[in-house]
Amino acid sequence: DGGITQSPKYLFRKEGQNVTLSCEQNLNHDAMYWYRQDPGQGLRLIYYSQIVNDFQKGDIAEGYSVSREKKESFPLTVTSAQKNPTAFYLCASSLSRLDGYTFGSGTRLTVV
Amino acid sequence: AQSVTQPDIHITVSEGASLELRCNYSYGATPYLFWYVQSPGQGLQLLLKYFSGDTLVQGIKGFEAEFKRSQSSFNLRKPSVHWSDAAEYFCAVVFWAGGTSYGKLTFGQGTILTVHP
DSSP states (O other): OEEEEEEEEEEEOOOOOOEEEEEEOOSEEEEEEEEOOOOTTTTEEEEEEETEEEEEETTOOOOOOOOHHHHHOOOOOEOOTTTOEEEEEEEESSSTTTTEEEOOOEEEEEEE | OOEEEOOEEEEETTTOEEEEOOOOOEEEOOEEEEEEEEOOTTTEEEEEEEEOOSSSEEEEEEEEEEEGGGOOOOOOESSSSOOOGOOOEEEEEEEEESSOOEEEEEEEOOOEEEEEE
16 A cells, blocks of 8 residues: 655664754655654644655754655654754655645654 | 744544644645644654645545635644544645645644544
């Protein structure tokens, strides 16, 4: 079945270390997105990509980086510059603006 | 500014009771509107969507939503709530600037639904 796979489900890192979250989709969707979710704040857009080798900053891109070398993959790197990285991260993809997004099951990152 | 507001942070209902979750948006044109549901520690599942046509849309799990342009609202309803409906619900809107852009999905803050037996 088609879908979005995020790995790992739980991730622990020491403060000051960079960490990369994986997102893979087999839906043949052009657009992919990364959101951050914190309690009481809804979902906030970090980065998005509408085509391979192109991506745009979202509302809270500082301290994060992405790449889009393949249509299926959109990894997110949380760098040491991100001041408060502990959060639940959700990856999504979309076929068009009329279809809404398909979400992965998320990665919970804890930085200690 | 474009925004999405869910006025109720937490709603508690009894099983079998009716439910209405509120969503308001601020946007100059007709938006693309969605409702999602999220169980704890999980991703989001699409319940229903609206972008044109009949303003009352039906979704999965017995949910429906009504678009009211005059009130800039897209409220989610269910006639009889089941215990399994307990989750967090998000209203979301694509504010599209035109052209070939996909637009970006902007979420409300979410409403946590608790269901009492």
